[in-house]
Amino acid sequence: MGKKELTKEKTSLIYSIAMWAIALICVYPFIMMVIISFRNQGDIYLPLFGNARTTISNYLQVLRTKYFGSWYWNSFRTVGVSIILRLIVTIPASYAFSRMTFKGKNIILYLLVSTMMIPVEATMVSRYLYFKQIHILNSSLSIIFPEIAEVFYLVILNEFFRSIPESLVEAAKIDGASHTTIMRKVFIPLSGPAIATVVLFSFINIWNNFIDPFLFITDT
Secondary structure (H helix, E strand, C coil): CCHHHHHHHHHHHHHHHHHHHHHHHHHHHHHHHHHHHCECHHHCCCCCCCCCCECCHHHHHHHCCCCHHHHHHHHHHHHHHHHHHHHHHHHHHHHHHHHCCCCCHHHHHHHHHHHHHCCHHHHHHHHHHHHHHCCCCCCCHHHHHHHHCCHHHHHHHHHHHHCCCHHHHHHHHHCCCCHHHHHHHHHHHHCHHHHHHHHHHHHHHHHCCCHHHHHHCCCC
């Protein structure tokens, strides 16, 4: 075995050790969360692998809660409907901005992207008053509607659609395909990774959304 092969093996070993170390650091909080969930309240701050008492009473207390099933069903339903509506709106919009030509396209896109600089907290009062006016407070619609059009995901899909070769679009146009057909039969099948990323990020963000239900939902 030559010196180059030995050097490559050593470099690969170092990278592997570094990645395993980073992975353990990332996984550690989740391990800690699971272990602490089986502890009594007084033992929470004991060392992670210390002599803490183990109990399943925490889980039993949660599972015995009267509305536990309804809460989880509401969360899954809200997340699922929000993601479906987001894709229905975002995919055609991204296709239009990336492949179609219309007046003021760049200005509209810049205006949409500029809204990302506005903190969500700055819109709380206005959203509350608006939802109250259209009578959707204390319903899942007040959580779903704001999630439908999210500019961040429009940008992700827009950039991915721009990377698709123009030759595929031209070939589809020669065959007489419309924009809808091109989007449905060319762009969507080729955009699996980008769409999967949008769905994954959307699920995490919508599921972890605490402030909107806290403000707009009052019924238990």
